[in-house]
Amino acid sequence: MTLSTRQGIAPRETCWKNPVHFLAFGCGxxxxxxxxxxxxxxxxxxFYLLLQGLSLWTYLGVIVVASVLGFWLCGxxxxxxxxxxxxxxxxxEFCGFWITMIAxxxxxxxxxxxxxxxxLFDIWKPWPISWLDKKVHGGIGIMVDDLVAGVFAFLCLQAIHYVYLKKVLT
Structure with missing residues (x-):
């Protein structure tokens, strides 16, 4: 099915008219x-390129606000x-990627x-991401699997960076 033929309101009809949908649709x-x-x-x-110059605490604050807002926007x-x-x-996906890129x-x-x-983590959905995707509903359910995928990707990125630094510095 295409995006415009699913049940309910077609996203293209509402994205440009409703600011909540515009944000939920990732600015289109x-x-x-x-x-x-x-x-x-x-x-x-x-958007990460615009945010990356923020201090760590400000960046984390943006992620928290964007995620909490996302529960409502997506729901x-x-x-x-x-x-x-x-x-x-x-x-x-916005919030999950921003979590991946912390520090x-x-x-x-x-x-x-x-x-x-x-x-990879968002598509593959290893446990517990797959469990969360199936069991948690509403705006929190839409968001939580991507937030956890972001945490998994963050841990892998930091581990790769750590190994890379160890190799370069020795």
Whole structure:
């Protein structure tokens, strides 16, 4: 099914008219007909570039606010559309990617690695991500699996950076 033929309101009709939907759809990035989660994460990279210069505590604060806001944005949009976790809802990808990039090393190789790691965990959904995806509903359910995928990707990125530094410094 295409994004416009699912039950409920078509996302393209509402994205540009409703600011809640606009944000939940990742500023429109989730409206792509194929791989909306990947395109949502690409858009999250752009916003990460604007955020990466913040202090660690400010960056963490942005993630907390964006995630709490995301519980409401995603839940409200899903309810309005009449579809739980509609593929066009990608605010969860934004927050998950931003978690991946907490205290990430500077440079494009690390951004690309963070992108790949986050997408792998978001698509693969190892336990407990898969359990959360199936068992938790509403806005929290839409968000939580991506937040945990972001934590997993963060841990992998930091471990890779640690091993890389050990190798370079010895």
């Amino acid at each position: 990035s989730g409206l792509t007909p194929k791989a909306p989660g990947t395109f949502g994460t690409v858009a999250a990279v752009f 409200r949009t899903a309810k309005d559309l009449g579809v739980h976790d509609h593929p066009a809802i990608v605010w969860d 990430a090393p500077a440079g494009w190789p690390w951004i690309l690695l963070g992108f790949v790691l986050f997408r």
